[in-house]
Amino acid sequence: MNRWAVFWVFATLGATGIAAPDQWWNPGDDRPLPAYVEYANASGRLGVLNADGLVTTDGHPFFEALGPNGRACVSCHQPADAMSISLESIGSRWTATDGTDPIFAAVDGRNCPNLPARDTASHSLLLGRGLFRIALPWPPVDAAGKTIEPEFTIEVVRDPTGCNSGPLYGIDGEKREISVYRRPRPAANLRYVASSGFGVSPFIGKTGMLAAIDPDTSRPVNMNMMADAREVTLKTQAMSAARGHLELTKGLSEQALNRIRDFSCSCMRHRRFRARAVCSMSLTDRQDSARPPWLRGVTVCSATIRRTT
Numbered sequence: 001m002n003r004w005a006v007f008w009v010f011a012t013l014g015a016t017g018i019a020a021p022d023q024w025w026n027p028g029d030d031r032p033l034p035a036y037v038e039y040a041n042a043s044g045r046l047g048v049l050n051a052d053g054l055v056t057t058d059g060h061p062f063f064e065a066l067g068p069n070g071r072a073c074v075s076c077h078q079p080a081d082a083m084s085i086s087l088e089s090i091g092s093r094w095t096a097t098d099g100t101d102p103i104f105a106a107v108d109g110r111n112c113p114n115l116p117a118r119d120t121a122s123h124s125l126l127l128g129r130g131l132f133r134i135a136l137p138w139p140p141v142d143a144a145g146k147t148i149e150p151e152f153t154i155e156v157v158r159d160p161t162g163c164n165s166g167p168l169y170g171i172d173g174e175k176r177e178i179s180v181y182r183r184p185r186p187a188a189n190l191r192y193v194a195s196s197g198f199g200v201s202p203f204i205g206k207t208g209m210l211a212a213i214d215p216d217t218s219r220p221v222n223m224n225m226m227a228d229a230r231e232v233t234l235k236t237q238a239m240s241a242a243r244g245h246l247e248l249t250k251g252l253s254e255q256a257l258n259r260i261r262d263f264s265c266s267c268m269r270h271r272r273f274r275a276r277a278v279c280s281m282s283l284t285d286r287q288d289s290a291r292p293p294w295l296r297g298v299t300v301c302s303a304t305i306r307r308t309t
C-alpha cells in the first residue's frame with residue numbers, strides 16, 4: 001500500500017468513527033490521556049474532558065496495576081466507554097486474551113470465585129450482562145470496620161450462581177459474604193455526584209434519618225455514591241475498590257488516594273451526539289388542519305438522521 005493509500009485509510013477510519021485500535025487502556029500503558037478526547041461507539045460519539053488538562057498516566061495510581069491481579073482502576077473505568085466498561089469491550093477482551101485479561105480475575109470477574117477458570121459459564125454474568133460480583137460483608141460493617149447489628153434477617157430464596165448458598169462464599173459460609181452483581185458506575189462527573197456542598201444536612205431529607213459522615217472532615221455527606229450509598233467519599237470508595245477489585249491487601253497511601261480523588265473530580269464525560277435522532281423542523285405540512293392546535297405549524301419529521309463524523 002503506498003503512502004497515499006495509507007493516508008486515505010486513516011482519514012476514512014477517522015471520518016466514519018470506527019474505533020481506533022488503541023482505545024482499550026491496559027494498566028500501565030503509560031500513554032497520556034489528552035485534556036479532551038472523543039470516541040465513536042454504536043450510538044454516536046462521546047467526549048471525555050479533563051478539566052485539569054492532559055493527564056500523565058505513567059505512575060498515576062488510577063492507571064497503574066497496583067495489586068497482585070494486574071488490574072488498575074482504568075481496567076473497569078475505560079475512557080472509550082465513558083469511564084465505565086461496555087459489554088462489547090468485555091467480549092473483545094475475552095476473545096483477544098482467551099479469557100486471561102485481568103478483568104476476568106476470579107475475585108469478582110467470575111459468578112463465584114470457586115468456579116472453573118477460562119470457562120464462559122463461570123463468567124456468564126460478566127460476559128452476558130457486564131456485571132461484576134460485589135461481595136458485601138454479612139453482618140454489615142461501618143467505615144471503621146466495626147460490625148453493625150442488623151435490624152433484619154436475610155435468607156437465600158433463589159441462587160442461580162450458587163455463590164450465596166455456598167460453603168465458602170455464602171451468607172452462612174466461611175467468609176460470610178452476600179454476593180450482588182453490579183455494572184461499574186462511570187468514574188466521571190464525580191465532582192457533582194460526590195459534592196457535599198449545597199443542600200447537604202445532618203439529616204436525609206427523604207427519610208429523616210441521619211446522614212453518613214465524612215471521616216476526614218466529620219461533616220455529613222450527600223450519600224449519592226454507589227448503588228447503595230455504602231461509600232461516603234471518593235477516598236473511602238477508592239480504598240475499598242483497591243482492596244476489593246485490585247486485591248491490594250495494604251490499601252492505598254494518602255497521596256495515591258488524593259491523586260485518584262483529584263482525577264475523578266476533574267474527569268467529565270458527555271455524549272457528543274447520538275448517531276440516530278428524530279428531528280423536528282418548523283415547516284407546515286399537508287395534514288396541518290387535522291392536527292391538535294398545539295401541533296399546527298410544526299412538521300414532526302420522522303426521518304432518521306445518520307451522522308458519521
Ligand code: HEC
Pocket residue numbers: 062071072073074075076077103108132134182183184185186187190193224225226227228234237238239241242245246260264
Ligand atoms: C473489576 C472492575 C472494577 C475495578 C478494577 C474498579 N472498579 Fe470502580 N466500580 C466497579 C463497579 C462494579 C462499581 C459499582 C459498584 C456498586 O454500585 O456497588 C464501581 C463503582 C465505582 C465508583 C462509584 C461511582 C458512582 O457514581 O457512584 C467509583 C468512584 C469508582 N468505581 C472508582 C474506582 C477506582 C478509583 C478504582 C481503582 C482503585 C476502581 N473503581 C476500580 C468496578 C470496578
